Amino acid sequence: MNAIIPSVEELSRPAKALIDSGRVTAFGDAADILTANVPTVIAGAEASSYGYQAALLTAVETTARVFAQAPVYLAPVVADGPCLLPGLSHLTLAEAVVQAGAHHMRADDASVGSRPVIVIGTAATTGIVSLQVTWDHWVASVGTTGGRLPERGNMVLAPVAAAALAVAECFKRVLGVDEACYRQRGLNLWQPDQTSPNSIQAGLEEEALGPVLQFLPKSAWMVGLGHLGQGYAWCWRLLPYLDPSQCELLLQDFDKVNVANRSTGMFVKPEHLGLMKSRVVASALEGAGFKTRIVERRLLPETLRHPNEPELALLGVDKLEPRRLISNIGWAFAVDVGLGAGPVDFTGISIHTFPSRTSSHDLAAWQGHGSTNRAAHAQQQDAYRNAEAAGADGCGLVQLAETAVAAPFVGVVAACLALSEPLRILHGQKQHITLSYDAGRTALPRGSRAAEVPRIGFVETSREVRTQEGPWRSG
Structure with missing residues (x-):
């Protein structure tokens, strides 16, 4: 009798860290x-x-x-x-x-x-x-x-x-x-x-603590609404907009919700199985008062930003091809985040922002891919060996080994860092061209700053939202 193993669409991504380690x-x-x-x-x-x-x-x-x-x-x-x-x-x-x-x-x-x-x-x-x-x-x-x-x-x-x-x-x-x-x-x-x-x-x-928020982006284009993209949306929904309807969010993703997404996606619930991820995220943001638009296709080479579309982009994709297009879309400011995928480095966060001295197509850090080595290492672990010995499907084991480890707390920390970039710019700071951090370690983030500050459209928060009164305190 063959051993039963979970499918890629079912396996908890955090649990995979225990399996692959x-x-x-x-x-x-x-x-x-x-x-x-x-x-x-x-x-x-x-x-x-x-x-x-x-x-x-x-x-x-x-x-x-x-x-x-x-x-x-x-x-x-x-x-x-x-x-x-x-x-x-x-x-x-x-x-x-x-x-x-x-x-x-x-x-x-x-x-x-x-x-x-x-x-x-x-x-x-x-x-x-x-x-x-x-x-x-x-x-x-x-x-x-x-x-x-x-x-x-x-x-x-x-x-x-x-x-x-x-x-x-x-x-x-x-x-x-x-x-x-x-x-x-x-x-x-x-x-x-x-x-x-x-x-x-x-x-x-006091100057190291950062200012009270006075300005928030008036719009954003979120590309990829899986683990990381839902971290963006979770954090964005909490920002202290006086009137969320003043902010429009363009949500782009082409994928549907599966069982495994429940273990990483901040808005995914059991009843969302089979729905488009874009619809799930749009529903949550619209429920909070934001305006949304949906694009249900991949980011393509012919994609160009229209003047009426958001000039700020937040990317949460896991493929090289869409990342290499970033500099060509026409965004005024784009934040791209990459996450680790193995049982040890899954807490790693790497941020690149654009405009940059280097085109998104030419960044050396995006030219390699370690999934083959990661999968080979995973298959040497006891859970895979024992399943194979018990007659588990070999192709299924390979697919599981190639699947990335992920955890929602990493996506949230990454989203906090990513969303802080436009917020910092709106409050007078220069962007980080690069920023690297490990959510699972105590080491200080490492970054490099830009020489100029890009312009991003904004709306003002109200005086009461800027303080600890009003929406920040009850009673």
């Missing part, structure tokens, strides 16, 4: 290990405010997709209060976390044992491993000793990035990284290549 001896064992190590997310009374809710829902969505479950405990004072996030305002906070895939726990069943706890706001925990999500303006941090930053400002991508980094630590712990969940993590979205995690915890000068 040799952490399990059978494909089905990965899910059991993830279930046994799922972190608990705890939110304190501050979760009545916008930034805390953005961090909370990011942590819940990414945890539920990686670990196939997400135990969450909410302070009773906020559980039945309103969810403030765009597109979710018709729900209570408890309803929103359940819709995101969480199991909402009560105080008497909130036992965590030896599993990590992700804390948002003020909360007493009995967990052995505790990760505090905290931030200050553009600065994201994950603490392990209970310390917190002031948690102020309207740059919502900072709490979002902090929550995603906390989930990254929990997953790296499952992969056997001994220091994971015991080290400080930090990322300064204003000065990513100049600020170390240790200096973040020690405290930064």
Whole structure:
């Protein structure tokens, strides 16, 4: 009797990291290990405010997709209060976390044992491993000793990035990284290549924290709406637009949702199986008040931007061909992100922006492809060897080996860095021509700056959105 293995369309992309790294001896064992190590997310009374809710829902969505479950405990004072996030305002906070895939726990069943706890706001925990999500303006941090930053400002991508980094630590712990969940993590979205995690915890000068957001892009063209593209859309939906209908988003993708997309796509739900990814993302953004347009075809050599179409582009593609077209489309500013694909480097993030001194067609970093070596290495792991010995289909095993490892928390961190580029430009900073970062390591991002600042159309936020009042604080 032949062994049954999952298809490429079914296999969880985070679980594949355990399989391809040799952490399990059978494909089905990965899910059991993830279930046994799922972190608990705890939110304190501050979760009545916008930034805390953005961090909370990011942590819940990414945890539920990686670990196939997400135990969450909410302070009773906020559980039945309103969810403030765009597109979710018709729900209570408890309803929103359940819709995101969480199991909402009560105080008497909130036992965590030896599993990590992700804390948002003020909360007493009995967990052995505790990760505090905290931030200050553009600065994201994950603490392990209970310390917190002031948690102020309207740059919502900072709490979002902090929550995603906390989930990254929990997953790296499952992969056997001994220091994971015991080290400080930090990322300064204003000065990513100049600020170390240790200096973040020690405290930064005001100018290093970044400004209050005053300007937001008036439109964007998102190419590729899978793992990374949905990270873009997730983060964009949370930006503090006074009137989201002033912003138009052109959404381009040619693919349909499959079962595996549930493990990486921030908006994918079971009922979306077989739908076009563009429709799923458009529905979420339109529900938050944004205007959308859909293009359901590949980016082609003959594609040219019309003057009435968005001049800002965010690319989330995994093929070389569309990337080499970027300089020829006619965008005023384009941000392209590449992610690692193996069991170790899947947390790697590489950003290129255009215009650049080098055409997108000529970048040497995009000329190679390591999928063949990655697949050959994967097939040497026990899960593949044991499945082959048990009679599993050889072609199916090769297809599984060639499939990339991916995790939604990586897509969210990458999206925070990518969206920060146009936001930084709108607030007077120069673009990064290149920026490299590893969401699974503590090393400082590395980048290179441009000499000139491109122009991007924008809308202004209102005075109340710029502060911690209004949409940022309830009551």
